[in-house]
Amino acid sequence: MNRWGETPYEAHLPPETVLNQMEMAVIVCDRFSNVIYGNAFAQELFGFGGDEFVGHSALSLAIAEEDHEQAAELARHVLKGGVWEGTFCNLRADGSTVYTRAHAVPLRHPSGAVDGIVIFAREALRSNQREQDRYGLLERIGERLAGSLELETTLRRVATTLVPQFADHCFIDVFSGDRLIRRVSQHAGGWTPPPGTWAEVGDPVSYPPGHFSAKAMSRRDAVLVEDMLRHRFEAPSEQSRRLGDAMGITSVISAPLLVRGELLGVMSLALSSLSARPDPHYDGFDRDLLGAIAGRVAIAIDNSLLFEEERETALAFQKHLLPGDLPPKLDGLQIAWRYEPARPLESHGHGIQTQVGGDWYDVIPLSAGRVGVVIGDVEGRGARAAAVMGQLRAALRAFAQDDKPPADILRKLDEWVRTMTRPERMRSGWNSDDLVRPPLVSCTYFVYDAWSRVLEFANAGHDPPLIITDGQVGDLTFESEGAMLGVRGPGVGGEILFNEESTELKPGSTLVLYTDGLIDRRPRDDGEYHSREEARERVRQAVAAVARRDVETIANAAYEAVPGDINDDVAIVVIRTAGDELAVQERTFPAEPIMVSEARRLAADAFAAWGMHDEQAELACLLVSEVVTNVVLHAATTPAPRRELVLDGGGIAPAPFGGGAFDEDDWDLGVDLAGQLGRREPPAKEFRLRLRRGADAIWVEVFDTDMRLPRIRSAGETDEGGRGLYLVDQLASRWGARPTADGKAVWFELPLHS
Numbered sequence: 001m002n003r004w005g006e007t008p009y010e011a012h013l014p015p016e017t018v019l020n021q022m023e024m025a026v027i028v029c030d031r032f033s034n035v036i037y038g039n040a041f042a043q044e045l046f047g048f049g050g051d052e053f054v055g056h057s058a059l060s061l062a063i064a065e066e067d068h069e070q071a072a073e074l075a076r077h078v079l080k081g082g083v084w085e086g087t088f089c090n091l092r093a094d095g096s097t098v099y100t101r102a103h104a105v106p107l108r109h110p111s112g113a114v115d116g117i118v119i120f121a122r123e124a125l126r127s128n129q130r131e132q133d134r135y136g137l138l139e140r141i142g143e144r145l146a147g148s149l150e151l152e153t154t155l156r157r158v159a160t161t162l163v164p165q166f167a168d169h170c171f172i173d174v175f176s177g178d179r180l181i182r183r184v185s186q187h188a189g190g191w192t193p194p195p196g197t198w199a200e201v202g203d204p205v206s207y208p209p210g211h212f213s214a215k216a217m218s219r220r221d222a223v224l225v226e227d228m229l230r231h232r233f234e235a236p237s238e239q240s241r242r243l244g245d246a247m248g249i250t251s252v253i254s255a256p257l258l259v260r261g262e263l264l265g266v267m268s269l270a271l272s273s274l275s276a277r278p279d280p281h282y283d284g285f286d287r288d289l290l291g292a293i294a295g296r297v298a299i300a301i302d303n304s305l306l307f308e309e310e311r312e313t314a315l316a317f318q319k320h321l322l323p324g325d326l327p328p329k330l331d332g333l334q335i336a337w338r339y340e341p342a343r344p345l346e347s348h349g350h351g352i353q354t355q356v357g358g359d360w361y362d363v364i365p366l367s368a369g370r371v372g373v374v375i376g377d378v379e380g381r382g383a384r385a386a387a388v389m390g391q392l393r394a395a396l397r398a399f400a401q402d403d404k405p406p407a408d409i410l411r412k413l414d415e416w417v418r419t420m421t422r423p424e425r426m427r428s429g430w431n432s433d434d435l436v437r438p439p440l441v442s443c444t445y446f447v448y449d450a451w452s453r454v455l456e457f458a459n460a461g462h463d464p465p466l467i468i469t470d471g472q473v474g475d476l477t478f479e480s481e482g483a484m485l486g487v488r489g490p491g492v493g494g495e496i497l498f499n500e501e502s503t504e505l506k507p508g509s510t511l512v513l514y515t516d517g518l519i520d521r522r523p524r525d526d527g528e529y530h531s532r533e534e535a536r537e538r539v540r541q542a543v544a545a546v547a548r549r550d551v552e553t554i555a556n557a558a559y560e561a562v563p564g565d566i567n568d569d570v571a572i573v574v575i576r577t578a579g580d581e582l583a584v585q586e587r588t589f590p591a592e593p594i595m596v597s598e599a600r601r602l603a604a605d606a607f608a609a610w611g612m613h614d615e616q617a618e619l620a621c622l623l624v625s626e627v628v629t630n631v632v633l634h635a636a637t638t639p640a641p642r643r644e645l646v647l648d649g650g651g652i653a654p655a656p657f658g659g660g661a662f663d664e665d666d667w668d669l670g671v672d673l674a675g676q677l678g679r680r681e682p683p684a685k686e687f688r689l690r691l692r693r694g695a696d697a698i699w700v701e702v703f704d705t706d707m708r709l710p711r712i713r714s715a716g717e718t719d720e721g722g723r724g725l726y727l728v729d730q731l732a733s734r735w736g737a738r739p740t741a742d743g744k745a746v747w748f749e750l751p752l753h754s
Contacts, residue, residue, distance in 0.1 A: 025100070025121040028107060033058045033075045033117070045100065045123065047093035058119075064089040064097075066160045070144075078104050078117045087139050088121075089165070098123060137166055141293050151183070151304035158297055159186035167269035168280075169249075171198075173205045173213075174257070174265035174301060180205045183265075188275065197243040213254040213266045220263070222255035222291035226281055228270075248273035251281040255294035259302040267294045314383055315341055321390030323362055331369050331694035332450025332578040336551035337361060338559050340570045342381075342517065357569035358385030358439075359515040360393050364400050367736055368699040368747045369450060369692055372400045375513040375573055376443025376462065388420070388439050396445070403738030406445040406458035407500040410485070414460070414498070417441055417486040441485040444513070448505075451584045451692055453577060456502045460485050463519075463536075466543055468510035468554075473544040476503075476511065505577050510551065512543055512558055513573040521564030535562045551576050583610060583693035591632050591685035591704065599628045599689050603700070610693045612752070620698065620750055623732060624689070626724035627702050627746055631687045634706055697733070697751050705743035 016039075019026050025042035029035055035054050046053075063071050067088050074084045084104040092098055100121040107116035144157040159170045163186045172184035182199045185192075199205045207214040216223040228249045251271045257264040269290060271280040322339060342357055358378025366372050374396055378385045395416050399409045420438045442462040448455050461484035467476045480499040519535035542561035546553045551574040558572055585606040589595040603624040607617040688703040712725045728735050728748050735748035 023122075025119075027058070027119040027121065029058050029075075029117045029119070031079060031114070031116055033071075036116070042121070045098065045121065046090060047096075058117075064091055064165070066163075066165065067140075069157075069160075074102075074104055075117060078106050079114055081106055081114055086143050089140070137161065138289065138292060142296060145296055145300040149304055149307040151301065151308060154300050154304050155184045155297075156186075158293075158300075159184045162186070162269060162293075164188035164275070166286075168272040168275050169247075169270040171268045171270075172257075172265065172297070173267075175263070180207075180265065188272075193243060197239045212252060213268055216254040216256050216268075217263060217266050220256050220258060222253060222287045222294065224282055224284065224287040225252040225254075226283070228252055253282050253287050253290045255287075255290045257294055257298035257301060259295075259298040262302075264298050264301050267297060314386060321386060321393065322360060323393075327363055327365055329695060330363070330365070330371055330450075332582050333371060333448065334551045334576040335363060336555040336574045338555050338570065338572040340517075340559070340566060342566050342568050342570075357381050357517070358389040358441075359517060359569035359571040360389045361513070361571045361573050362393055362397065363573070364397055366400065366447065367403050367734075367738055368690075368701050368745075368749075369694050369697070371448050371450070373446040373448065373513070373573065373575060374443055375465075375515060375571060376441055376460075377515045377517075377569075377571075379440040385439070388441075392417070392441060392443075400445075403736070405500050406447055406456055407498040409445055410443075410458045410460050410482070410498040413443075414485045420486075438486040440487065443485065446511075448575070448577075450578060451582045453505050453507070454502055455505050456500065458482065458498045458500055460498060461487075463514070463516060465514070466512040466540060466558075468512070468543065468547045469506055470508075471544075471547045473540050473547060507581075508577060508579040510547070510554065510574065510576040512539075512554065513575075514539075514558065515569065515571045517566055517568035517570040518558065518572065519562060520567050521562045538562050584691065586688065586690040588686050588688045591687050593629075593632055595687075596625055596628050596632060600625050602689065603691060606691045606693075607698070610698070612698075616750070616753060619731060620700070623728050623748055623750070624700055626727050627700065627748065628687065628689065630710060630724045631702050631704050631706075631746070634708070634710075694752075697749050699747060699749050701745050701747040703740060703743060703745045707739070707743060709737045709739070709744055710746055 020040040022039060022041055025045045026037075026039045027035060027042050028037040034057055038048075038051070038053060042048075043051075058071060058075070070086065071088070074086070077084050083106075084102075086102060088100050088102055090098050090100055100123060102119055102121045104117055104119045106114045107118050109115045141158060141161055144161055145154060148154045148157065155172050159172065163170045168188045170184060170186040171182065173180045174183045175181070182201055182203050182205050185198065185201050187193070193200070207217075212223045212225050228244065228251060249270050250273050252268060254266055254268040256266055267290070269282075271277065271282065273280050327335075339359070339361070358380065359376070360378070361375045362373070364372035364374070374393075376389075376392065378389045378392065392413070396409065396413055399412050402409075418438050442460055444457060444459045444462045444465070446455060446457040459478045459480065459482040461482055464475050464478050467474055479501055480497075482498050516532075519532050519539065521535065539558050539561040542557040543554055546557045555572050555574045558574070559570065585602065587599075587602055589599055600621050603621050604617060607620055612620070685705065690701040690703070692699040692701075710725055712729055725735075732748035733751050735746075737744055737746045
């Protein structure tokens with residue numbers, strides 16, 4: 001009850017009764033833009049009787065054809081959770097035109113999911129029909145210009161809005177350098193000019209001095225030709241004049257495209273007596289209206305040209321930061337890749353994403369024929385994201401040459417990313433809030449050994465790749481997703497861990513690596529939207545359909561799997577392992593001088609079996625001897641570890657003079673304590689020689705348990721040694737040393753000459 005003791009009867013009315021009393025149209029659509037409800041005012045506004053439009057597309061509300069694209073964009077935007085407001089031109093059931101101001105919001109399920117669209121609409125103008133046309137046109141032109149920064153899209157939208165509502169023919173010519181180029185030639189009814197008459201899109205245009213378009217550009221003001229019969233002689237060519245006569249051109253307005261005092265081009269509209277217009281002539285009000293429209297179009301063109309210049313610069317910048325051509329031939333691997341920058345995101349006042357992103361990929365040759373593969377994505381867009389991407393790629397390439405495990409590489413890369421945070425002094429001083437947050441980066445780094453087929457990897461918050469084995473598609477499982485690089489900012493404690501993982505790939509296995517732009521797509525005109533998991537499933541299905549075909553086909557199938565325009569950069573790398581075993585010889589030797597000749601003999605036999613020429617084989621054997629000799633000599637001079645004495649019962653005997661474990665130099669008792677107590681002798685030192693043959697090179701690796709990495713030193717004239725690694729450095733195409741889990745590996749590479 002209210003304060004007067006009365007019970008408001010409205011509280012008991014059903015929602016439909018309340019909505020039918022509103023002086024505003026209320027239309028509810030499902031996810032497919034089909035109308036499921038319209039109140040009484042909606043039926044009155046659009047001129048429909050009963051509920052005949054229920055169950056049909058929202059386009060059945062007689063939205064004018066030129067507004068269909070805008071209606072589709074409205075649906076896509078609202079179904080993503082946004083709101084939209086703008087003006088539509090509607091054709092009522094009786095054939096009259098009404099302009100409606102619409103406000104659209106998402107219809108949400110109690111769970112929060114978007115189930116449909118609710119549109120509130122009212123009549124935009126209450127005046128005579130021609131004034132509605134004029135004012136509604138100006139408002140809708142502004143909305144279309146605000147929705148795009150691509151020049152072709154901008155001009156096409158303007159032309160389709162003007163034709164056929166305000167003109168039968170529309171021409172927009174824009175200067176490119178000192179030449180005037182036709183950019184738009186739009187005509188009512190889909191008609192196109194015959195070749196050789198009116199200039200086509202892309203053709204240069206030249207107007208004679210007396211032509212109305214030339215006058216508009218020289219006067220810097222719109223020019224109206226109310227009756228074209230008196231100006232037929234001003235046509236640019238005889239063919240143009242004849243076609244104008246045949247088309248019954250009656251009236252023309254031409255307006256210059258001016259911005260900041262600079263002439264960008266000219267825009268012309270024409271009416272024809274062949275149209276069904278009651279009065280196919282323009283007047284002074286129309287001239288002023290087109291002048292206002294041309295001013296807006298000129299600003300939009302200028303913005304589009306600046307945007308395209310900026311975008312081309314960013315694309316060129318990014319293109320030069322990404323690898324131009326990946327290594328053409330890698331032993332045991334086939335590789336294909338794709339990269340596509342994002343297109344600008346067109347929006348109705350909700351921001352326009354105009355820049356390239358920071359996706360990157362790389363394939364890095366490592367020691368002994370192994371290969372590093374990385375794919376990643378830098379948060380954000382524009383030049384900063386591209387610059388960070390370029391620095392990341394260069395840093396990772398440098399870190400990778402250390403031949404450390406992938407987890408160690410990601411730890412170093414994470415530390416490097418976090419150093420990009422810097423304090424920026426503000427005018428009033430600075431505090432911790434003024435610190436620029438480091439960019440967030442997701443990436444996965446893989447190291448593949450084609451001879452052992454072992455894939456080592458570590459992940460930093462990136463989507464797992466697909467793996468194809470025996471024609472079946474699955475996910476390469478990460479035990480840990482890992483944190484994104486740069487997560488730990490200033491003042492944030494805790495250590496970021498990147499787990500080292502490995503798996504053995506079967507012969508012929510295929511990995512499909514990608515960035516999230518592949519599965520985050522903008523819906524196209526059909527309005528269909530896919531969640532990330534739905535999109536990922538579509539990629540799986542597309543890849544499965546071509547799983548046994550070549551890597552290029554798989555890359556194309558993955559890229560085309562999800563419909564829609566790319567909303568973010570897309571990078572795809574497809575790698576396939578060899579189906580055959582690669583040539584390798586491996587043996588472990590005691591670290592004794594006599595084993596140098598044995599190692600050389602093994603190498604000579606392997607090189608002969610691989611068909612190496614005598615001169616090549618002799619050089620390779622010489623370098624094998626030098627590296628093995630170096631390992632044996634250092635193994636003999638390595639300080640022996642302290643040896644423990646073990647009691648019969650397994651306990652450790654105490655040191656007699658309060659020292660630590662037993663050391664035989666601590667004792668001078670004249671008794672064989674080692675014999676009595678049982679000394680645990682250290683095992684004999686060993687080294688392992690591994691020889692690999694690739695298509696264009698051989699690799700030699702020598703493994704031992706000494707942690708010390710070799711280095712070249714300058715040998716004196718009388719020194720007997722110190723020249724082995726110098727020879728390797730001079731004669732091998734590459735050489736190096738890398739730490740292993742239990743020591744080190746010294747390696748060198750020699751090219752194979754046919």
